[in-house]
Amino acid sequence: MAATARWRTARSAVLPIAAGLLVGLVLLALATLVIRAAESPDALVSAAVDPDVWYAIGTTFAAAGLAVAFLVLFGTPLAYLMARTRSRVLPLVEALIDLPLVLPHTIAGLLVYLVFMRNGPLGAPFGVVGLSFEDAFPGIVAAMLFVGIPYYVDAARDGFAKVPVELEEVARTLGAGPGAAFARVALPLAARECLSGAVTAWGRAVGEFAAVIMIAYYPLVISTLIYTRFTQYGLAGTVAVALVLLAVCGSVLIVLRRGAARLWRPDAPV
Template structure:
């Protein structure tokens, strides 16, 4: 027989707080998702400007994630494996983009890339323009999203015992080969999480982008423009589409890489 346990007030407190948090996050989103009619959604997706902006958002965020992956992975490895003077300082620099208000990021990058700054002058001379270009958008997105990638992957590398790398070296593999054959595959899951975090962060960025590039419009800027030019009614359907597309993309990413992960676990036939 199971005697009824007395209800623990603390347990109920945690449940109540949990429900509040969930409701707090879901209510506004559900409200927004439920607002536009199917007709509104259809009209929105038939609008080439909307499709263009959503595609641009995905494309630039993906590029930002790819750049973070290429330059962030070796850097995260360095941070995870080496101790050097000033490491704490470097680590807090990585976190800066998370703390800086977003418009300031945009202003700072614009200021640097302008013709009146020597670097911007140089960039203009070789034909790199930041204001109002995809280059500019990707620069800003990488700036704000890179820390999410580096921090996630750094933790992933730290979780891999350094002894595995030692053994690999002792078996004849160079540091680069060791990284490719041992560390990289073992960290691939955390890299995937890092990429998803990085993409998610990039796709949600507005404040920094709108300062660097109003045109071409990424989806959040278009949503804002729609709101200011036409009002709530015409910005909501675009927002709904952006959320839906992102959900599907992230789901796909998880499924695709999840399958690959289970394949390795199943093992190959001995040769």
């Protein structure tokens, strides 16, 4: 009995400690950054009003937003097909979609560069219509799009997979065409996962560095700005900028996540 009680006590203590370790690590990193930044309040103020910082934030958010828009536009039909199709090539497609997850992001950037460089298979035709990707905003969008594919497509596919196919079949017999059955039944029921995937992909895009730098060092985004400041000015010239960027990005991500979790509960009982 005593041994059982001791085991219960140990178990009840071990779980919170194990769970708290990772949270503690993140908190420790944030606290260290705040303390270092607070040592130089003037640098913090100047970073907060630095136009380069806000330009990088604007560029990052715009590129990440555009990348996620493309992901939603092209990734949603793909995710739906993956959830509904039973094909022998499906595992291959799934592996291709998840490839950016396991690739070092420098390689992901290299792949993006190879495709979108001036004489690349997509870079060349886009160049004809005046769209350049190297060291340009579209290059940042392409890199963010590439690394965000698995985050959005996997989440959306899981969302569609949990919608029983019978719901769409009933919708068809009630008069809905395939498009209407998708738009009125499958999409609303998978929307929560799609939104969640989009927010995660956006977060991943905002934080992307290696893939971006391979194709577009300029214009500077948040990650490349921090890298530049660090290589130019060292730690002292970086922590204040990092804290400002962290505060803005963290706030936006929290708002988006809470929004995705709260605003869309289509199957909640009334």
